[in-house]
Amino acid sequence: MDINLALNMYEMMVKIRAFEEEVMRSSEAKLFHGTTHLYIGQEAVATGVCAHLSDEDYITSTHRSHGHAIAKGLDVDKVMAEIFGKRGGSCKGKGGSMHIADSKRGHLGSNGVVAANIPIAVGAALTLKLEEKSNVVVCFFGDGAINEGAFHEAMNLAAIWSLPIIFVCENNGYGMSTKISDVTNLEQLKEVAKSYNMTSYAVDGNDLEAVYVLSDQVISEVREGSGPVFIESRTYRYAGHSRSDQQVYRSKDEVIAWKDRDPIALFEEKLQGLGVSQIDLLKIRSKVKENVDQALVFAMNSEEPSLEELKTDLYAERVD
Amino acid sequence: MKKRKLTYREAIRECLFEQLNKDKKVILLGEDIGLYGGAHRVTEGLLEQFGSKRIYDTPISELGFVGMAVGAAMTGLRPIVDIQFSDFLTLPMDQIVNQAAKVHYMYGGQLSVPLVIRTPSGAGTGAASQHSQSLEAWFAHVPGLKVVQPSNAYDAKGLLHEAVEDENPVIFFEHKLLYNQASHVPNTYYKIPFGQANVLQEGDDVTVVATGVMVSRVLEAAKELSSYISVEVIDPRTLVPLDMATIIKSVEKTGKLIVVHEAVERYGIGAEIVSQVVERAFDALTCAPLRLAGEAVPIPNNKELERFAIPQVGAIVEAIKSIHTI
Numbered sequence A: 001m002d003i004n005l006a007l008n009m010y011e012m013m014v015k016i017r018a019f020e021e022e023v024m025r026s027s028e029a030k031l032f033h034g035t036t037h038l039y040i041g042q043e044a045v046a047t048g049v050c051a052h053l054s055d056e057d058y059i060t061s062t063h064r065s066h067g068h069a070i071a072k073g074l075d076v077d078k079v080m081a082e083i084f085g086k087r088g089g090s091c092k093g094k095g096g097s098m099h100i101a102d103s104k105r106g107h108l109g110s111n112g113v114v115a116a117n118i119p120i121a122v123g124a125a126l127t128l129k130l131e132e133k134s135n136v137v138v139c140f141f142g143d144g145a146i147n148e149g150a151f152h153e154a155m156n157l158a159a160i161w162s163l164p165i166i167f168v169c170e171n172n173g174y175g176m177s178t179k180i181s182d183v184t185n186l187e188q189l190k191e192v193a194k195s196y197n198m199t200s201y202a203v204d205g206n207d208l209e210a211v212y213v214l215s216d217q218v219i220s221e222v223r224e225g226s227g228p229v230f231i232e233s234r235t236y237r238y239a240g241h242s243r244s245d246q247q248v249y250r251s252k253d254e255v256i257a258w259k260d261r262d263p264i265a266l267f268e269e270k271l272q273g274l275g276v277s278q279i280d281l282l283k284i285r286s287k288v289k290e291n292v293d294q295a296l297v298f299a300m301n302s303e304e305p306s307l308e309e310l311k312t313d314l315y316a317e318r319v320d
Numbered sequence B: 001m002k003k004r005k006l007t008y009r010e011a012i013r014e015c016l017f018e019q020l021n022k023d024k025k026v027i028l029l030g031e032d033i034g035l036y037g038g039a040h041r042v043t044e045g046l047l048e049q050f051g052s053k054r055i056y057d058t059p060i061s062e063l064g065f066v067g068m069a070v071g072a073a074m075t076g077l078r079p080i081v082d083i084q085f086s087d088f089l090t091l092p093m094d095q096i097v098n099q100a101a102k103v104h105y106m107y108g109g110q111l112s113v114p115l116v117i118r119t120p121s122g123a124g125t126g127a128a129s130q131h132s133q134s135l136e137a138w139f140a141h142v143p144g145l146k147v148v149q150p151s152n153a154y155d156a157k158g159l160l161h162e163a164v165e166d167e168n169p170v171i172f173f174e175h176k177l178l179y180n181q182a183s184h185v186p187n188t189y190y191k192i193p194f195g196q197a198n199v200l201q202e203g204d205d206v207t208v209v210a211t212g213v214m215v216s217r218v219l220e221a222a223k224e225l226s227s228y229i230s231v232e233v234i235d236p237r238t239l240v241p242l243d244m245a246t247i248i249k250s251v252e253k254t255g256k257l258i259v260v261h262e263a264v265e266r267y268g269i270g271a272e273i274v275s276q277v278v279e280r281a282f283d284a285l286t287c288a289p290l291r292l293a294g295e296a297v298p299i300p301n302n303k304e305l306e307r308f309a310i311p312q313v314g315a316i317v318e319a320i321k322s323i324h325t326i
Helices: A003-028 A043-050 A066-071 A076-083 A117-130 A143-147 A149-160 A189-196 A208-223 A252-259 A263-273 A278-301 A307-311 B008-022 B046-050 B062-074 B086-090 B093-100 B136-140 B153-165 B214-224 B244-254 B269-284 B303-309 B313-325
Strands: A058-060 A137-142 A165-171 A199-204 A229-234 B005-007 B026-030 B055-057 B078-082 B116-121 B146-148 B170-175 B182-184 B198-201 B206-210 B231-235 B238-240 B257-264 B290-294
Touching: A003 A043, A003 A066, A003 A076, A003 A208, A003 A263, A003 A278, A043 A066, A043 A137, A043 A165, A043 A208, A043 A263, A058 A117, A066 A076, A076 A278, A117 A137, A117 A149, A117 A165, A117 B062, A117 B093, A137 A143, A143 A149, A143 A165, A143 A189, A149 A165, A149 A189, A149 B062, A165 A189, A165 A208, A189 A199, A189 A229, A199 A208, A208 A229, A208 A263, A263 A278, B005 B008, B005 B153, B008 B026, B008 B046, B008 B078, B008 B153, B008 B170, B026 B062, B046 B055, B062 B078, B062 B093, B086 B093, B086 B116, B116 B153, B136 B146, B136 B170, B136 B238, B136 B269, B146 B153, B153 B170, B153 B182, B198 B214, B206 B214, B206 B244, B206 B313, B214 B231, B214 B257, B214 B313, B231 B244, B244 B257, B244 B269, B257 B269, B257 B313, B269 B290, B290 B313
Parallel strands: A058 A137, A137 A165, A165 A229, A199 A229, B026 B055, B026 B078, B078 B116, B116 B170, B146 B170, B206 B231, B206 B257, B257 B290
Antiparallel strands: B005 B182, B146 B238, B198 B231
């Protein structure tokens, strides 16, 4: 792997981690209104996949959305301000943590309804196919989404029309508190794609290089017209489902075991093997911390929307 | 020159043809809309003329393909979705209510959903409980949607052109009993703006607001009473946006209001229209307004029970007579 690329991806992962840790602190300090779903532990997935995307490629995302947004190139200032409900946020403070989008970055929105983003992503892929573009759509969703009808209908539609979309299932083991093994008889989630005669892969979602390499191959094939592909990316979330989660459904040992395979620590080992020094890594982490501190300041200083904005953006105006 | 007549079905088809012809971004999605020509034969011939890259015969996956249409609309296409019976709108409800209606607002105005969902509603075909409902009020309740209900062929074409060119999700309620009704329809492109009620008949004694298939029934009732009651008949044409100004102006003249619709009366659009008139023009009313609408029952299969579940001309005549004598 090219060293500059590797360092860029490392920076992305630690940026997402630092951002989420700041969101957690700000949430505990009640600096903003509303819940959040943190991406800590899953950083390698969004980072390794989005490294292959341009602003002309689309993503759709879930309630656990911050990592996808940052990896897709959204400005951390705007994402933080959106979580804070401020006018300077990516959606002017109306969307919040679960509804982050940026049309200029090809981010078609994160979504508060499990699996609802999947048919939407397939529709975006139809647009790309009709316009004969070589761009792709990446649709992120969790293991919980595979039991929704919307998922199955969308998978089938993408398959029958051979659309340029990559379904990235982030299997973090739990749909809120429910173990995925309790709610599916599949041995591996990637097997679900067989029903649609769709190519599928499983990857270690904590191994950034593995995610990067597989995504490279898959996204290139989809750009060239292979039709849709399903990737199961096995990973783990360290934080609870949301702010209110007491985490009674999993053991501390399980969390510790996964933390031993932390995606950032694993990639640091690889970088050191490539000759990157501790000091270089520290410099990156310091730079990222500054970015996130700055995002917090930006969010806190950003204006509140005016009360008149309650009724703006309800209907779109025609632009002739 | 004799004015050209088209059926409601043909008028909608002509609009679809004109839109497909003029804008490459317009696509059609729905079950059996290709070779079969649609469950109600509205899309007949369009696949042959425009091909399978514009006309998509979908699997029976309303949630999936309505969601796709939302995503396609967000990325620059202008999808027109066909839902075979409006009862089946329950299946893609999440995509309509939580997604299409909210995308523009919750993403701060960056993205929009120029989507039309065409669907026939209404009873009278003996199809019973799951193919006969009128659910338009549900959608009128959701901020972010527009709701259209054409009552004749001319309006159907003009309103559909407006709907396709709107930047927002529009639920377009056709009526199964109207598909064969013919009226004058120009063979040129024209649009009818949303939020402009149609005063079909002017009158001085009673204002009757009616929607969908009820419009023609009210006109028939008004004709029957024309020797001694002068009825003003108003069709709002669009429920969202709703042209209250035309209704209030009429009530200020007549002092008497009846709202007639096929959908279930309770919590329906009659309640909304009557409330707005009471709030904004109470002094103009000379008696309590009246609603005449569907009974709160599933539509039964038996022909007489089905007729009894929704307003018929006789009941409309009686309602107008009763309010006139107060």
